[in-house]
Amino acid sequence: MLRITIDGPAGAGKSTVARELAQILGYTYLDTGAMYRTLALAALREGISADDEPNLATLLSHLDLRFERGRIRLGDEDVADELRAPAVDRIVSRVAAHPRVRAAFVSRQRELAQGGGVVVDGRDAGTVVLPDAECKFFLTASLDARAARRHREMRSQGVRASIDDVRREMAERDSLDEMRAVGALRVPDAALVVDTTGLGVAQVVAELAAACRAKGA
Ligand code: DC
Numbered sequence: 001m002l003r004i005t006i007d008g009p010a011g012a013g014k015s016t017v018a019r020e021l022a023q024i025l026g027y028t029y030l031d032t033g034a035m036y037r038t039l040a041l042a043a044l045r046e047g048i049s050a051d052d053e054p055n056l057a058t059l060l061s062h063l064d065l066r067f068e069r070g071r072i073r074l075g076d077e078d079v080a081d082e083l084r085a086p087a088v089d090r091i092v093s094r095v096a097a098h099p100r101v102r103a104a105f106v107s108r109q110r111e112l113a114q115g116g117g118v119v120v121d122g123r124d125a126g127t128v129v130l131p132d133a134e135c136k137f138f139l140t141a142s143l144d145a146r147a148a149r150r151h152r153e154m155r156s157q158g159v160r161a162s163i164d165d166v167r168r169e170m171a172e173r174d175s176l177d178e179m180r181a182v183g184a185l186r187v188p189d190a191a192l193v194v195d196t197t198g199l200g201v202a203q204v205v206a207e208l209a210a211a212c213r214a215k216g217a
Contacts, residue, residue, distance in 0.1 A: 018120075039063060
């Protein structure tokens with residue numbers, strides 16, 4: 001049972017590809033972005049600023065976050081849809097930049113990945129969380145392609161936003177994710193880099209699945 005990591009910027013198709021790859025291989029999908037988003041949502045609800053590291057760390061230590069059948073729950077509440085709200089998008093990179101927040105989530109992620117048979121998607125999955133994972137991928141795509149995907153996803157959820165705003169916010173989020181001191185987005189050593197611009201999900205999943213099978217998945 002291998003450990004598979006998929007990193008890359010927002011909108012590169014990581015979560016869709018990771019979910020399908022996990023399904024094909026019979027592995028568990030671990031969406032680490034959803035963990036940071038859940039903390040951002042809880043902070044919004046509690047009125048805690050995205051820049052308030054001590055209170056975010058306290059909030060995180062009490063956070064009753066669970067994955068159940070592919071949905072994420074905060075206590076008894078299914079928050080999977082609310083995690084994609086624009087208000088969460090706007091602050092999540094700032095929430096995720098705090099070293100204490102990252103350290104706590106990274107250790108939870110390592111516990112969840114123990115034993116293998118996991119597909120972990122994120123920004124630092126192959127660099128920090130599981131640097132010795134057997135199979136590492138870095139998915140990327142042009143900013144226009146990524147913004148168009150995110151815009152389509154938002155419209156299908158009934159969220160109205162202009163494509164220009166989506167592109168601008170995405171570029172801001174990318175630079176925060178790339179520039180932060182801890183767990184910055186970068187290509188992991190030995191990762192297979194796949195540019196998904198113009199590729200369909202099925203093509204990308206097939207390429208990744210073939211690479212994983214070649215390593216014994
Ligand atoms: O993959 P996503 O869009 O759901 O991620 C949401 C935010 O969380 C994104 O701005 C980057 C951050 N993130 C992170 O810092 N580290 C991770 N392992 C996953 C996500």
